[in-house]
Amino acid sequence: MTARRLLGAYVAVVMLFLALPIAVVIPSAFGEGNALAFPPQGFSLKWFAAILERPALLAAAANSAAIAAVATGVSLVVGTLSAFALRRYAFPGRGALMALFMAPLVFPAIVLAAAIAMVLAPMGLVRNFWGLVLAHIVVVLPYVVRTVSATLAEVDRAWEEAALTLGASPWRGFTSVTLPLLRPGLVAGATFSLIISFDEFTISLFLVGSGMMTLPIEMYNYAEYSLDPVLAAVSTLLILLTTAAVLAVERTVGLGKQFS
């Protein structure tokens, strides 16, 4: 019994620790003072309105959204087809390819960042929207391959074969049988991909420049010369957005399953 209580207390402390930054940042966004302060003084929504007067932040947010959307779209297509090939066909080098897809998950981000910058720079893809998209694809693709491939493991080959014997070409069988059954994996993969791309910092840092900023880096720059609660307001919006997305996924397909 005491052991259980100890465990409960431990969990509570850890949760508190994890939630503390959020607990600090959200109230700070609603303060009246001009400096980022905790606990905040008074209550106002003016810092949210102030975001609209920071064109650099807005432009960076738009860039980040566009990069996340394109990188996610490409990763969904490429990742689904890759997961399918890796799961369904035995071919030489399959294991190596699978490891390659997963490599960005285990590589130090800074190493990956330097490597990507070295590849993209000579191609003129630095300070370039498509350069950032490419880099983000490298980062998010493993997540899509992983979630789709976990879902694919539950799609019985016999269903696909039944479709073939019923007159479906492999492509029609894939679109009418496999793809609908992959939906939970696709939704989860897309959500991860969007969140991770939107939040990506290290690699983007090597690729951004004037005229092509992403939101996290713009926020970092902003913090360097001004610590007003606009940052807290932006962070609050991001927290809300992320939470809403994760809850929506949890509701529709069950996120817990994606980690089992």
Add this chain to the structure above:
Amino acid sequence: MNAKGVALLGVAKWYGKVPAVQGVDLEVAPGEMVSLLGPSGCGKTTTLRMIAGLEVPDAGEIRIGGTRANEVPPWRRNIGMVFQNYALFPHKTVAENIGYGLVMRRRPRAEIATRVADAMRQVRLEGLEDRIPSQLSGGQRQRVALARALVTRPDVLLFDEPLAALDRKLREQMQVEIRLLQREVGITTIFVTHDQDEALTLSDRIVVMEEGRIVQAGTPDEIYERPRSHFVSDFIGMMNAMRGTATGQGAGGLLVRLAGGRELAVPEAAAATGSAVEIMLRPEKVQVNPPQAEGLVLAQGRVAHIVYLGAVTYLHVTVEGGATMLAMQANGQGMPAPRLGDAVTLGWRAADMVCFAAP
């Protein structure tokens, strides 16, 4: 009906270095129902999948309707297949599952609706069109799979142990239903099973396989009454096996000297003199205390064990020489039931014995 025959000519398939099917020759006539029967791993599924086009043979030729089909992909073969666990699409309703093949054939919507409704009536599934497979019982899923395979009017219908997951009663009922439906539709059918009763119930012809080869093919009674090897007779029912040596042809047939010293004449049998042979006799051919002993081969013995199974009783009888013979008696025929330890006379007709090389 558009039934087409199927022919396999020297078909072989390896999985890496494992030979799964090694040189199968088989001809299935239009409208015929043939079972592939054999123990686990003998290559039944592989053979069926090659006919479906899901596996490509490494050697030999597969013909459907007289033309070579080796290079034809499954979706152009116009076959229907019922999978072992039915393989119903879990995200589609019963009606969508059944209609899938028609949608793939791009039939008009109205035609699909009527044909699906007809098929559902045929397999007695009316009212379940909007259920999804997980809301169905095993027998209902079986029927959906059957309707889905039949609704496209395929040239050939293939089954891979479709009844293995059902309980015994339902299985027997489905066997009869499948057989009646197959006759009604007149479709060429190949049915894989490792259950001998299923093969006997369902087939025009049974093909017994062992280690990737066909060891015997014939009508159910041929396979049961005249097996050509120990493997076939043992696989398809119970048997008395008497080992001996062929000593030449006599007036009553092949003379066989049994291990105990007795000599029996087996009609219509042949074996090289001096070769080791086995005489096979089905338990139901052995009469216990036969009222008419004339013309029968007789053996005296003592009842050592009794297995009562309701409709029939099996008697294990120790005969002269110490061998045990199995006799099956139908119950309810007014025959006095022997008791444990009773002395009995066993009698059988010489023509009921089958002789082949000893394994």
